[in-house]
Amino acid sequence: MGSKHFLSNPQVSPGSSRLLFFCLIRPLHTGSSAGLLFGNPTKPISTLRLVSLKRPRLASLRPVMIKRAVHVERQEVDNVVPERLSLLREKLKNEGIICDSCTPGQYSNMLCPKCEGGSTRERSFSLFIREDGSMALWTCFRGKCGWRGHIQASSNASYAPAERNEKKQINGDLNSKKKPSRVLTEKSLGLEPLCPEILAYFSERMISPETLRRNGVMQRKMSDQNVIAFPYRRDGRIVNCKYRDIEKNFFQERDTERVLYGLDDIKNASDIIIVEGEMDKLSMEEVGYLNCVSVPDGAPAKVSEKELPPIEKDTKYQFLWKYKEYFQKASRIILATDADVPGQSLAEELARRVGRERCWRVSWPKKNEIEVCKDANEVLMHLGPQALRDVIENAELYPIRGLFRFDDYFDEIDAYYHRILGNELGVSTGWRSLDDLYNVVPGELTIVTGVPNSGKSEWIDALICNINAREGWTFALCSMENKVREHARKLLEKHIKKPFFENSRYGDSIPRMSRDELREGKQWLSDTFHLIRYEDDSLPSIKWVIDLAKAAVLRYGVRGLVIDPYNELDHQRPPNQTETEYVSQMLTLVKRFAQHHQCHVWFVAHPRQLQNWNGGAPNLYDISGSAHFINKCDNGIVVHRNRDPDAGPLDRVQICVRKVRNKVSGNIGDAFLSYRRTTGEFKDVVEGH
DSSP states (O other), rough: OOOOOOOOOOOOOOOOOHHHHOOOOOOOOOTTTTSSSSSSOOOOSSOOOOOEOOOOOSSSOOOOOOSOOEOSOOOTTTOHHHHHHHHHHHHHHHOOOOOOOOOTEEEEEEEOOOTTGGGGGGGOEEEEEESSSEEEEEEETTTTOOOEEEEEESSOOOOOOOTTTOOOOSSSSTTSOOOOOOOHHHHHTEEOOOHHHHHHHHHTTTOOHHHHTTTEEEEEETTTEEEEEEEEEEEEEEEEEEEOOTTTTTTEEEEEEOOTTGGGGGTTTTTTEEEHHHHHHEEEEEEEEEEEOSSOOOOOOOOOOOOOOOOOOGGHHHHHHTTTEEEEEEEEEEOOOOOSHHHHHHHHHHHHOOGGGGEEEOOOOOEEEEEEESSHHHHHHHHOOHHHHHHHTTOOOOOTTTBBGGGGHHHHHHHHTSSSOOOOTTTTOOOHHTTTTTTOOOEEEEEEEEEETOOOOHHHHHHHHHHHHOOOOOEEEETSSSOOOHHHHHHHHHHOOSSOOOTTTOOTTOOOOOHHHHHHHHHHHHHHHEEEOOSSSSOHHHHHHHHHHHHHHHHHHHOOEEOGGGGBBBOOOOOOOOOOHHHHHHHHHHHHHHHHHOEEEEOOOBOOOOTTTTTSSOOGBSSOTTTTHHHOSSEEEEEOOOGGGGSSSSEEEEEEEEEESTTTBBBSEEEEEEEETTEEEEEEOOTTO
16 A cells, blocks of 8 residues: 555556546555544545545655646636636635646645645645636645645635544444445446456466456446456445556545445454455455455554544544444454554554454565565465465464563573573672572562661672672662762772771771772772762652663663662652552562663662660561562561670671572571671681681
């Protein structure tokens, strides 16, 4: 189906295969789900009353525009009053329509003064001036514009543009502005049996005379040229007729009902196949599928981004709503639209209306090593009847966003089974005593808590330094309690394993890191960590942090995010939202980020004030804010430092793994590490020490 433009009265020579097109071309592919289709047609001015459809989607980017005006009824125009015509043209000029070269009694096409033909500058604007110069009528057939109206030359006449989307009754009743549908017969349309040349053309397309006869395909002679006629029937009666020449130029009757081609064939069908063109409908029938219909007006350029309009305003798809009972009876609707972008857009628009849950879609096979068959007729021609039957028999369920089957994930499950990524069971913490309890799995959320001055932040820093050394991971750090220089010192000491300063307060007798080591360490800092910092006085929100973390994942490929701590974030919430509800939504946001980006998140949350603390490790349920911290996390860890000399060494740190959702990555239990104050390192406790 093709681009929108007007064809205009080409000069037809004897023997030429081109057609004489009468009247105005009416585009099909508007790109909108609510384009004017059913009702409010342009007033006919010709007894022939044909309206051309879009040209097919061909390889060329732009159709050749024929600029000659389209002649309608041959009438004498000697009765034009120059003063009246001059006044009419002046009024049109006031509307932005320049028509000095337009001839009364003819259709002229030009750029629309309103939309200027869009980005493609298509000449979609049609202007008709009556033979006597008394009135002008115009319509822009560009789907995204649709400007139409009329104006009279008489001084007391007023401009009255027609509304683009006038209400139409769903049951097919016509409003007062719409002319009743015409009564059509083969005789009134001048239809004739197919000539041998057209039969040969169909034979090349693998369509038999029997299929053509059953569907009443005939021909019509226009200016000594034969064109193919596809009568559209409802209850056996012709309600419309579409014409096509061998160059795939389409046009159809005016003031007719828009129905599906082959409508009677699906009246009581349990399965319905919907295709994009009459030739595809005939192809389906050729291989045994009578329960097939074609849409009357082609495909949109793209899927509409708007919500589905109310039925009475969904004018382009009235052919679905008007006969919705046909589709309600069907248990399965197979969408076999073209393989190109407009065809797939049409499938989505149809699925939105008939219900995705009942829809299936086809996968068109390749016709050679490079190209894919575009539609049903190409499959029939290039691959044969059985291939087309296989396409329908192998149709798949139409995808529904958010609804899946396990077989959609079989590749991922196989990769998980074979451990293709290598970190499916988590990566090591770097401490043997802890690896049996806790391993770091990409895409999980770990909540870390502990009473103040227990070493939570120091332990996380040591953990990510270990992971970087072993796995090469990089990290985003949102550490709001640390100054940048102090955080850099802590990380460098763990990496270089020397104190930053030469200071007897904590450096003992170990020499400080050298300038060369500092230089190397600074490069390591820059390569390994990306800082998320809020430089204003106000506190950052969790959404602000997550948005920057997404940027760090996409730009730098970070694998871990540290948010330290929770109470340094801005936690303003609506007045009607409880803290528990807020924490639940916040953690859901963090978990979705972790899962979608395969990034492990460590979230530090302080416990509430412990009134009767006995010096032991707190519980995860003691976290200030909500029990959702333990309910929603994948892993829950309490870091606790011994403060009682009688209970053991003061450098002893207890890592309490209190929750592990994923059993393949760990278990509940306690591990003990020793903290080296000089360099901020954590070491496995050696038995007996």
